[in-house]
Structure formats: C-alpha cells, structure tokens
Amino acid sequence: xxxxxxxxxxxxxxxxxxxxxxxxxxxxxxxxxxxxxxxxxxxxxxxxxxxxxxxxxxxxxxxxxxxxxxxxxxxxxxxxxxxxxxxxxxxxxxxxxxxxxxxxxxxxxxxxxxxxxxxxxxxxxxxxxxxxxxxxxxxxxxxxxxxxxxxxxxxxxxxxxxxxxxxxxxxxxxxxxxxxxxxxxxxxxxxxxxxxxxxxxxxxxxxxxxxxxxxxxxxxxxxxxxxxxxxxxxxxxxxxxxxxxxxxxxxxxxxxxxxxxxxxxxxxxxxxxxxxxxxxxxxxxxxxxxxxxxxxxxxxxxxxxxxxxxxxxxxxxxxxxxxxxxxxxxxxxxxxxxxxxxx
Numbered sequence: 001x002x003x004x005x006x007x008x009x010x011x012x013x014x015x016x017x018x019x020x021x022x023x024x025x026x027x028x029x030x031x032x033x034x035x036x037x038x039x040x041x042x043x044x045x046x047x048x049x050x051x052x053x054x055x056x057x058x059x060x061x062x063x064x065x066x067x068x069x070x071x072x073x074x075x076x077x078x079x080x081x082x083x084x085x086x087x088x089x090x091x092x093x094x095x096x097x098x099x100x101x102x103x104x105x106x107x108x109x110x111x112x113x114x115x116x117x118x119x120x121x122x123x124x125x126x127x128x129x130x131x132x133x134x135x136x137x138x139x140x141x142x143x144x145x146x147x148x149x150x151x152x153x154x155x156x157x158x159x160x161x162x163x164x165x166x167x168x169x170x171x172x173x174x175x176x177x178x179x180x181x182x183x184x185x186x187x188x189x190x191x192x193x194x195x196x197x198x199x200x201x202x203x204x205x206x207x208x209x210x211x212x213x214x215x216x217x218x219x220x221x222x223x224x225x226x227x228x229x230x231x232x233x234x235x236x237x238x239x240x241x242x243x244x245x246x247x248x249x250x251x252x253x254x255x256x257x258x259x260x261x262x263x264x265x266x267x268x269x270x271x272x273x274x275x276x277x278x279x280x281x282x283x284x285x286x287x288x289x290x291x292x293x294x295x296x297x298x299x300x301x302x303x304x305x306x307x308x309x310x311x312x313x314x315x316x317x318x319x320x321x322x323x324x325x326x327x328x329x330x331x332x333x334x335x336x337x338x339x340x341x342x343x
Contacts, residue, residue, distance in 0.1 A: 027099050027231065027238035028072070028289055036078040039065035040098035043083045044181060046204040047312050047319040048104050057081045060312040061102040064123060064229065064246065067302040068100060071245045071294040076301040085178060086154055090115040093232055100231055100242060104198070106156045107228040117230040120243040123305075124313075125327035125336055126198040127221035128160050131206060134216050136193065141170075141220045148173045150183050150192035157196055160223040184208070198225045203319045241288055248295040251277055251339035252304035254330055259303040266296060277342045284342060305337060306330075 031037045041049040041061055049059040066076035084092050089105065092098040094116040105111070106126075107119040130141050130149070138144060151158050153176035165172035175192050177183035184205050187195040195205065202217045209215055229246070231239050252258070255274050257265050266278045276282040278299075279292040288294065302308065309328065313319045329335025 027235050028241055031072060031099055031238075035073075036080055037065070037069055037072065037099045038080050038082055038097065039068075040082050040084055040089065040092045040101045040103060041065070042086070042089075042103040042180065045104055045201060046208060047200060047317060047321075048204075049081075049083075049102075058312070060124065060308060061104060063302050063308045063312065064102045065100060067249060067298045068242055068245050070297045070301045071241060071248075071290055074291060074293070074297045076297075086152055086180075087178065090117060093117055093230060096232070099238070100229060102229050104201070104227050105230060106198075106225045107230075108156055111230075116233050118233050118235070118239055120229045120231065120239055121246045122226040122228045122336070123246060124200065124227040126200050126225040126227055128157055128196060128223040128225060129199040129202055129221055130218045131187075131195045131197075131202045131215055132193065132218065133190075134214055138218070141218050141222070142168065144172060144194055145170050146173070147193035148175050148191075149194045149196050150175050150177065150187045151196050152177055152180055152183055156223070156225065157198070161196055164222045198227070200313060200319060200321060203321060207318045207320075237289065241290065244288060245294075245298055246305075247339040248277060248298055248342075249302070249305040249308065250330070250337050251342060252295075252299045253306040253337075254332065254339065257299055257304060259300055259307060262296060262299045273342060 044050045045059065047059055049057060049061045052058050062081065065079050065081065069079040070076040082092065082098055089101060089103060093101050101117070107122060111117065112119045130144065132138050149161060149172050151161060151174050158174060158176060161172060161174060175186065177186065186192060188209060195202065197205065199217065199221065206212050206215050206217065229242055231242055255271070255277070257274065262278070265274055266280055269275060276284055278296045279285060279294070285292045285294055309323055311317065313321045315322055323329055325334065327336040329337065331338040
C-alpha cells in the first residue's frame with residue numbers, strides 16, 4: 001500500500017511537471033518549431049483586415065502580423081490568419097490556438113486583467129462615434145434621444161453607449177449583434193436609427209455602403225479606443241518579440257528608413273542608432289532570440305509604421321483617414337507614436 005501511494009505521488013508529480021512545462025512553454029519556440037505563426041483577426045474590417053479580390057488578407061492588422069513573421073522567419077508570409085467572431089477573440093489566445101491577437105481590439109483594464117492576456121503596444125488611437133442616414137435630419141448625437149442604435153455585443157462600444165446614454169439622459173436603445181456584417185446589414189436596411197463603432201470602423205462601413213453619400217458620421221467622439229496587440233499572459237519572451245517588432249517600425253519612420261531605402265541605409269548610414277536597428281553592428285537581437293537582421297527584414301518586407309498607415313487607412317486609402325494632427329502621428333509631430341530606445 002505504501003509503495004502504491006509512493007507511485008501515485010510520483011505520477012502526480014510527473015503530471016504536474018508536464019502541465020507546468022506546457023503552460024510555461026514559450027510561444028516563440030512553438031512558432032519556430034511549427035514554421036509559421038497563427039494570427040487571430042476578425043471576419044472583415046476594411047482598412048484593418050479584409051480579403052482583396054485575389055482572396056488575400058490585407059489591412060493594418062494584417063501587416064502587423066506579417067511584420068512579426070518577418071522578424072522571426074525573415075519571411076512575412078509565414079503567418080496563418082484565423083478569423084474569429086468577437087466572442088472567441090480571447091479564448092483563441094488563451095487556448096493556444098492563436099499566437100497573437102491583432103483585430104482592432106481596445107485595450108481595457110478588465111480585458112488586460114481578467115482574460116488571461118497581456119496587451120502590448122497601441123498601434124492605432126481611435127474613438128467611438130455614430131453614423132446616421134442624412135435624411136434623418138440629425139447633426140449631433142445629442143439629437144438621438146430615444147433612438148435605436150446597432151452595436152456589436154460584448155464590445156467596449158456596447159458598454160460605452162450604455163454609460164453615455166445614462167449620463168446624458170438620451171434613452172438610447174441598443175440592438176445587439178454577434179456578427180459585424182449582420183450588424184452592418186441591419187443598419188443599411190434601416191433596422192436601426194444609428195450605427196455605433198470606432199470612427200475608423202464607421203469610415204470603413206460608410207465606404208462599403210451602396211451610396212456612401214447617403215450617410216454621415218456625427219462629429220462627437222464619446223470614448224478613447226486604444227487598438228492594441230495582445231498575447232498570452234506571462235509569456236515575456238514572445239511579448240518582447242511582438243512589441244519590439246512594432247517599435248522597430250515606428251523607429252524606422254522616425255529615422256527616415258523605408259522599405260525602398262533600407263538597403264541603402266544599411267550599407268551607407270553612419271548613424272549608430274540606425275546601424276544598431278538594422279543589425280549592422282551590436283547584438284540587440286540576442287535577447288530577443290531573433291536573427292541579427294530581424295528589424296531589417298521587417299522594414300524591407302512590410303515597411304515602417306507610416307507606410308503601413310498610408311496604404312491601409314491613410315488619406316489616399318479607401319478609409320481616407322488623415323494622420324497629421326492626430327494621436328497616430330509620430331511623437332515629434334505631436335502624436336503618440338513613440339519607440340523606446342534601440343540600445
């Protein structure tokens with residue numbers, strides 16, 4: 001009996017050790033071993049993640065995932081995109097199905113502390129607004145008293161609108177949906193008086209309308225929406241890879257390094273900072289567990305932050321969002337985009 005008990009204790013200890021090893025396994029090692037990374041996105045959010053005519057994913061969130069792939073593998077194509085409904089966003093990362101969450105997710109305290117995730121950098125500063133039909137004759141959100149509003153359930157938008165309605169005695173009536181495409185269809189079929197979302201999302205949805213000029217986005221912004229990456233909690237090694245990859249893109253823009261001139265900068269620049277960033281000198285890669293030219297590969301294949309912004313959501317894109325004078329500008333231009341030191 002004593003021997004049986006000892007064996008049981010030994011088996012239990014071995015199981016616990018195996019479980020602990022599984023729980024603490026580095027995502028970076030798993031990704032390297034697998035040969036590609038899994039990036040969790042949504043179904044469709046033009047400018048951030050959507051399929052083009054060739055059936056390929058494109059958008060700002062897509063580029064962020066590809067940049068991490070370029071840092072790890074020297075190849076931005078080593079990434080598999082996993083579109084999930086909003087309700088599955090957190091579990092897809094906690095379960096290990098996804099390695100990185102990049103789907104226009106707002107960084108909030110409760111998500112950061114109760115969902116088993118670690119939020120990292122903010123790659124887009126946004127705010128919640130409202131879109132209505134022009135023929136509704138409304139110029140301000142404060143004219144929407146008693147109106148019905150289409151919103152995605154479980155989002156910060158749903159919580160914000162409840163707070164805003166109560167604080168301003170507007171008696172707004174929410175009509176909730178699980179799927180963003182169903183929500184949008186309901187609004188464009190006049191099943192709601194207004195549609196609420198982040199303003200970048202409203203710009204995307206308006207651009208996709210059959211007659212965009214029939215709709216206006218009201219001027220008020222009722223919240224702060226810091227769209228940020230997230231990874232599994234307590235995996236510092238992987239979190240470092242993601243956040244320093246993004247930092248490299250922001251720093252590259254600050255130092256004038258683009259996808260077009262990065263080869264020239266790598267061979268000709270005398271700037272110690274540029275040479276360290278591009279792996280010409282120093283050993284900043286070793287602590288990350290990445291190749292020495294990881295940042296060069298990111299900039300060469302995906303571009304700096306400004307290039308990513310311009311082609312996906314900038315003034316010449318479908319969304320047409322200006323950057324100048326907004327929080328998404330570089331810190332030296334009055335914005336919030338600020339990369340920590342590459343030293």
